[in-house]
Amino acid sequence: MLFNSINYLIFFPLVLALYWLSPRKYGQVLLLVASYLFxxxxxxxxxxxxxxxxxxxxxxxxxxxxxxxxxxIILVFGIVFNLGALCYYKYAxxxxxxIKSALKLSNATLSIPPAVPEFPLMxxxxxxxxSFFVFEFIHYIVDVYKGDKAIRQPVEFALFASFFPSQIAxxxxxxxxxxxxxxxxxxxxxxxxxxxxxxxxKGLYKKIALADNFATIANAGFSSSASMGCxxxxxxxxxxxxxxxxxxxxxxxxxxxxxxxxxxxxxENFNLPYLASNLSDFWKRxxxxxxxxxxxxxxxxxxxxxxSKWKKHFNLLATMTLGGLWHGAAWHFVAWGxxxxxxxxxSHEYSxxxxxxxxxxxxxxxxxxxxxxxxxxxxxxxxxxxxxxAESVQQALGMxxxxxxxxxxxxxxxxxxxxxxxxxxxxxYALASLLLSPAxxxxxxxxxxxxxxxxxxxxxxxxxxxxxxLAAVAMSAxxxxxxxxxxx
Amino acid sequence: xxxxxxxxxxADKTVSSWVDGxxxxxxxxxxxxxxxxxxxxxxxxxxxxxxxxxxxGVGEQEYxxxxxDLGYAHMKGKALTWRSEGFxxxxxxxxxxRDVERPYAKAPGTYRIAILGDSWVExxxxxxxxxxxxxxxxxLNERARVGGSANASIxxxxxxxxxxxxxxxxxxxxxxxxxxxxxxxxYDPDLVITAFRADSSLLLVANPAEGFLYARPNFxxxxxxxxxxxxxxxxxxxxxxxxKRMEETYWLRRNSRIWGIYSRCAEALTxxxxxxxxxxxxxxxxITQKAGDAGGxxxxxxxxxxxxxxxxxxxxGGKSAGKDKKGKGKGTVGDTWPEADVKAEGASKFLWxxxxxxxxxxxxxxxKHGCEFMVVRLPGPNGYDNKLENxxxxxxxxxxxxxxxxxxxxxRDRLREGANLFFLFHTNxxxxxxxxxxxxxxxxxxxx
Numbered sequence: 062m063l064f065n066s067i068n069y070l071i072f073f074p075l076v077l078a079l080y081w082l083s084p085r086k087y088g089q090v091l092l093l094v095a096s097y098l099f100x101x102x103x104x105x106x107x108x109x110x111x112x113x114x115x116x117x118x119x120x121x122x123x124x125x126x127x128x129x130x131x132x133x134i135i136l137v138f139g140i141v142f143n144l145g146a147l148c149y150y151k152y153a154x155x156x157x158x159x160i161k162s163a164l165k166l167s168n169a170t171l172s173i174p175p176a177v178p179e180f181p182l183m184x185x186x187x188x189x190x191x192s193f194f195v196f197e198f199i200h201y202i203v204d205v206y207k208g209d210k211a212i213r214q215p216v217e218f219a220l221f222a223s224f225f226p227s228q229i230a231x232x233x234x235x236x237x238x239x240x241x242x243x244x245x246x247x248x249x250x251x252x253x254x255x256x257x258x259x260x261x262x263k264g265l266y267k268k269i270a271l272a273d274n275f276a277t278i279a280n281a282g283f284s285s286s287a288s289m290g291c292x293x294x295x296x297x298x299x300x301x302x303x304x305x306x307x308x309x310x311x312x313x314x315x316x317x318x319x320x321x322x323x324x325x326x327x328x329e330n331f332n333l334p335y336l337a338s339n340l341s342d343f344w345k346r347x348x349x350x351x352x353x354x355x356x357x358x359x360x361x362x363x364x365x366x367x368x369s370k371w372k373k374h375f376n377l378l379a380t381m382t383l384g385g386l387w388h389g390a391a392w393h394f395v396a397w398g399x400x401x402x403x404x405x406x407x408s409h410e411y412s413x414x415x416x417x418x419x420x421x422x423x424x425x426x427x428x429x430x431x432x433x434x435x436x437x438x439x440x441x442x443x444x445x446x447x448x449x450x451a452e453s454v455q456q457a458l459g460m461x462x463x464x465x466x467x468x469x470x471x472x473x474x475x476x477x478x479x480x481x482x483x484x485x486x487x488x489x490y491a492l493a494s495l496l497l498s499p500a501x502x503x504x505x506x507x508x509x510x511x512x513x514x515x516x517x518x519x520x521x522x523x524x525x526x527x528x529x530x531l532a533a534v535a536m537s538a539x540x541x542x543x544x545x546x547x548x549x
Numbered sequence: 550x551x552x553x554x555x556x557x558x559x560a561d562k563t564v565s566s567w568v569d570g571x572x573x574x575x576x577x578x579x580x581x582x583x584x585x586x587x588x589x590x591x592x593x594x595x596x597x598x599x600x601x602x603x604x605x606g607v608g609e610q611e612y613x614x615x616x617x618d619l620g621y622a623h624m625k626g627k628a629l630t631w632r633s634e635g636f637x638x639x640x641x642x643x644x645x646x647r648d649v650e651r652p653y654a655k656a657p658g659t660y661r662i663a664i665l666g667d668s669w670v671e672x673x674x675x676x677x678x679x680x681x682x683x684x685x686x687x688x689l690n691e692r693a694r695v696g697g698s699a700n701a702s703i704x705x706x707x708x709x710x711x712x713x714x715x716x717x718x719x720x721x722x723x724x725x726x727x728x729x730x731x732x733x734x735x736y737d738p739d740l741v742i743t744a745f746r747a748d749s750s751l752l753l754v755a756n757p758a759e760g761f762l763y764a765r766p767n768f769x770x771x772x773x774x775x776x777x778x779x780x781x782x783x784x785x786x787x788x789x790x791x792x793k794r795m796e797e798t799y800w801l802r803r804n805s806r807i808w809g810i811y812s813r814c815a816e817a818l819t820x821x822x823x824x825x826x827x828x829x830x831x832x833x834x835x836i837t838q839k840a841g842d843a844g845g846x847x848x849x850x851x852x853x854x855x856x857x858x859x860x861x862x863x864x865x866g867g868k869s870a871g872k873d874k875k876g877k878g879k880g881t882v883g884d885t886w887p888e889a890d891v892k893a894e895g896a897s898k899f900l901w902x903x904x905x906x907x908x909x910x911x912x913x914x915x916x917k918h919g920c921e922f923m924v925v926r927l928p929g930p931n932g933y934d935n936k937l938e939n940x941x942x943x944x945x946x947x948x949x950x951x952x953x954x955x956x957x958x959x960x961r962d963r964l965r966e967g968a969n970l971f972f973l974f975h976t977n978x979x980x981x982x983x984x985x986x987x988x989x990x991x992x993x994x995x996x997x
Contacts, residue, residue: 067821480636485605520586528594535598535607535810 062102064315065268072099073319080323085247089216092224092323099225100189107188114146115222118198122211122218125202132206139202147195150188155390190229192387194222196354201236203358209237217243226320230312232330232350242325250324255519257321262529264314267307270536271490274483275304277538283450286460294463296478301450302443306335309348335442338425338434340401340408343442351387355380377409378402388449393457397448404441486536493529598807606630606638608806610813613717613761614799615792618731619724620755620765620783623647623717624803635674635972644732647671648682648714653735660689660707662992663715663733665725666744669927670716674975684985686712689992713738719762721752726907727766727778729914740921742988743911747929747957748890750897750904750938755782761795770906887933897938905945912949925988926955930974932964954991956984 062068076095083091101108121139125132148156201221205211212218221239282289282297289297313330320327330349337343344352356365363376378399385398415421424430444461451457495501502508515521602608609629616622623645631637642650655661664670664682672680678687689710713736715728725743733741755767764786767779786792801808908924915922924946928934934957946953963970963983970980 067817068826480632482605482607482632485601485607489601518583518586518590520583521590524587524590524594527591528598531598531807531810532601534814535602535806536605 062099064312064319065265068102077322081249088247089220089243093216093220096220096223096225096228100223100228103189110146110188110191111194111223112219114143114194114198115219117142118201118222119212119215119218121202122205123213125205126211136202136206140199143195143198143202147191150191152386152390159392193227193229193231193233196233196351196358196387197222197236199358200233200354204236212236212240224320224325226316226323226325227327230309230316231348232313232316232328233354234327234350238328239325247324253321253324253326255522257318257323258526260314260318260321262318262526262533264311264316264318266486266490266529266533266536267311267314269538270486270533271483272304272306272308272311273538274481274486274536275300275307277481278478278483279304279450283452283456283460286451286456286463289460289463290468291463291466294460298443298447298450298460298464302335302446305446305449306331335439336435337438337442338431339412339438340404340441341412343438344401344405351384355384359383374406374409377405381405391453393448393451393454396454396457397445400445400448404445481538482536486532489532489536595807599805602806602810607632608809608813611802611809612641614802615761615764615787615796618766619717619720619727621717621761627803629673631673634975635977637673637676639673639677646714647673647677647680647716651711651713651736653737655711655737656709658708659711660709660740661711661713661736661738662686662740662742663713663729663736663738664742664744665720665728665733666716666925666927667720667746667749668716668718668975669746670714670744671718672714672716672975672981673718674972675978675981679978679981680714681981681984681988682712682714682716684982685988686710688985688989716744719752721749721765722904722907723753723766723768726768726911729911734914734918734920737918738920740923740992741911741915742923742925743908744925744927745942746927747933747935747938748893748897750900750935750941751893753900753903754896760791761786764792768903768907770902774902774906774909776903776906776910887929887931890935893935894937897935897941901938901941905941908945909949912951921951922949923952923954923988923991925984926953926957927984928957928960930971932957932961952991954987956987959983959987 062072072095076091080088080091080095097108097112100111118139121135121142125135125139128135201212212221217240220243221234221236224234224239227234278300279297282293282300286294286297310331317327317329328350332346332349334343334347337346360376360380363379364372365376366373368376379402381402382395382398385394385396385401388394388397415425425434444464447460447464448454448457451460496508497512502512515525607630610631610633612624612627612629613621614624623641625645626641626643628640629638631639639647642648644651662685668674670680670682672682677683689712693708693710713733715725715733717724717728720728722743722745729741729743752763753768755765756763764783766783767781769777769779771777787796795802798808802812912922924942926939926942939955939957943953943955960970960976960980960983963979968979970976970983976984
């Protein structure tokens with residue numbers, strides 16, 4: 062079920078009403094049932110897979126906690142099992158295809174007649190959100206291994222694993238935070254509910270009015286990439302840059318908003334990432350729950366930054382490569398991760414140089430220096446999105462060449478740009494963001510009473526919410542699409 | 550976030566002040582104040598949204614109103630931005646035609662062509678000057694300018710051509726017939742063309758359950774082959790709750806873009822309900838896609854129309870008619886076409902006596918007013934054709950001795966060459982150009 066679908070528009074208010082109106086003791090069970098219904102609305106059978114993994118990890122957590130002598134072996138077994146499930150569903154075909162291609166290539170190089178064994182691909186359907194589930198399970202068993210208390214209530218654990226607002230594309234939760242909330246007495250908090258509603262609507266606008274419109278442009282560009290000129294390639298790549306941000310942050314807002322309306326808070330996932338001053342800063346602002354997971358469960362166990370310079374660089378590179386591979390079973394995702402890894406290494410090295418040269422440090426502290434840093438970081442991120450979005454590394458390289466070669470543009474994107482409601486959607490979003498931005502409001506005192514009036518009175522705020530909903534529907538692209546991160 | 554938390558807390562206090570704050574008088578004042586604020590807030594939001602939507606050109610898809618003679622017609626003078634398939638910004642003229650203003654009386658030396666038909670003639674998917682009516686007019690006038698100066702004195706070639714667009718979405722042959730009698734002939738045309746799209750004969754059955762577009766006059770054929778008009782379904786629908794609501798909300802439908810968005814939501818909900826409501830997604834479709842495919846055609850969920858066509862053209866068994874790598878219908882190549890629906894063919898055969906009688910009467914009306922009559926056959930999406938219906942149409946045209954232009958093969962030829970001629974259901978600029986060229990060729994050479 063997509064957050065931006067009619068199904069959810071009916072499903073969520075129903076769940077919300079039942080949850081708040083039902084006796085307290087049934088709250089968790091109700092949310093659990095709703096979460097499984099939500100998940101099984103795609104492929105009902107895969108509900109069993111998630112149920113099986115949940116059961117396995119529940120008992121594993123208990124086993125680690127209760128068996129101090131062999132807890133390491135149990136942990137390793139648990140990690141291997143979880144990763145095994147992920148690899149089977151997500152990477153089996155990728156590995157088979159890669160071996161096949163490698164064999165074909167080596168045979169061709171050695172002029173050996175084609176004798177590649179015919180091992181057919183498995184064509185496994187990827188269970189939705191398995192990467193997110195597995196990462197949460199690994200986090201759980203590792204933290205229990207480190208000494209945290211395992212969850213004893215099976216319903217509580219199952220709800221942690223399947224909680225529908227964060228089920229499909231995160232944010233990747235930490236069980237300690239989640240369980241703290243499930244154990245608190247359920248109490249309707251109007252402030253939290255209201256903020257959740259606002260986030261939900263904001264996310265909906267981001268998704269259907271902005272991301273889907275950007276997607277139309279990006280898809281038109283990437284599907285005819287070979288015939289595009291320099292300008293068009295930049296437009297297509299920039300369109301994807303904003304598509305993925307509004308898509309993913311829109312999803313997160315809707316998920317977090319839904320959770321807040323149910324009385325839960327989920328971690329933040331984005332903090333204006335395209336304004337980052339360097340690549341390290343970018344990863345502190347982009348998909349925060351994943352980058353912190355990678356930091357805690359890959360980078361630090363590898364040795365982190367408390368080791369030799371080269372080892373630290375290797376750790377960074379390995380973490381980012383794994384991060385790339387996590388996104389998808391394809392070489393272009395791996396390339397994306399590696400490039401970011403090298404970018405981070407370069408960024409760390411440069412930071413070392415800046416620390417030693419005080420004029421350079423002063424420059425970077427000036428507004429102009431910050432502008433230059435942020436712009437360069439943004440351009441780097443934009444170019445790397447090419448590898449993320451392309452069908453293959455070859456396509457990404459081809460498009461990159463086009464971006465830096467002065468070639469005449471055809472008019473392939475012109476039609477899409479004419480039809481799109483995007484310019485109006487951006488203008489409306491930018492205006493609303495500016496009017497609500499503390500930085501602007503404090504500078505333009507005339508706005509302050511207006512903002513206060515709007516946000517302090519529900520009588521004015523709720524018509525405004527209805528307006529945001531209508532504006533989102535009005536500006537939406539002709540067809541809704543799924544969220545990009547659903548495939549991971 | 551903190552900002553909204555604070556505000557919500559304040560709002561909470563406002564709500565609680567209703568309940569427990571002060572004396573009954575104070576409480577009453579609070580309620581009144583809040584009600585007043587709510588009304589003011591709502592009005593301000595409505596105004597702002599209307600401004601925003603007008604600027605962006607959204608929410609303008611309500612452009613049909615009921616018509617006592619024709620069932621429904623364009624709203625006269627309504628400005629419209631069409632976004633749901635293709636794109637155009639247009640304004641219907643004061644007579645409700647998608648055309649420039651056309652006076653009834655034609656200037657001397659003008660050759661007037663009136664084209665009747667459905668959404669293909671209306672052509673909202675493209676700008677007005679790209680629709681085949683406008684393209685045809687331009688072609689004829691250009692030719693008249695080039696040839697006219699040399700031949701004007703020695704031939705009867707008209708000095709000017711006008712092609713009048715009478716197309717209205719989903720119009721059937723009966724509506725075209727009525728429109729011809731009640732409106733078109735007032736314009737004194739020299740040639741009347743009726744465009745007949747594949748499966749159009751099926752529209753001859755009015756079904757009130759299908760809603761507004763099907764609430765139109767019906768025709769039956771009596772024992773002697775004469776036509777009997779029947780408005781039962783139309784009147785039934787107008788008397789129904791939906792019909793009354795539509796009449797009552799005419800002003801909103803015409804002027805409010807917010808109403809347009811509301812209608813779009815209601816339509817989406819209807820589509821959702823008809824599609825079965827909560828159903829598991831097709832296995833794997835959403836999850837086997839690649840990163841960029843998130844917005845791809847295969848994964849889309851129709852919001853306002855249920856017309857996503859997958860794997861086109863070719864239909865069943867079309868070897869080369871499949872999909873490209875990204876699962877999108879290419880709309881090109883292949884010798885196989887979407888197969889004619891056997892049921893549709895059967896229904897066409899059953900209904901053809903009505904269509905034939907309508908065509909006969911249309912031709913007779915034209916002759917009575919001294920103008921020519923022509924029939925143009927238009928294909929369905931991606932070269933689809935209802936073969937039996939096409940054969941009947943051809944035979945009727947032959948019996949009536951009127952020119953018959955079949956666009957099915959020209960479209961298929963271009964599709965075989967790899968041309969992209971369709972948005973989804975409707976043809977694009979290239980298709981319109983092709984239709985204009987073919988009609989141009991069919992117009993008697995002494996007239997062009």
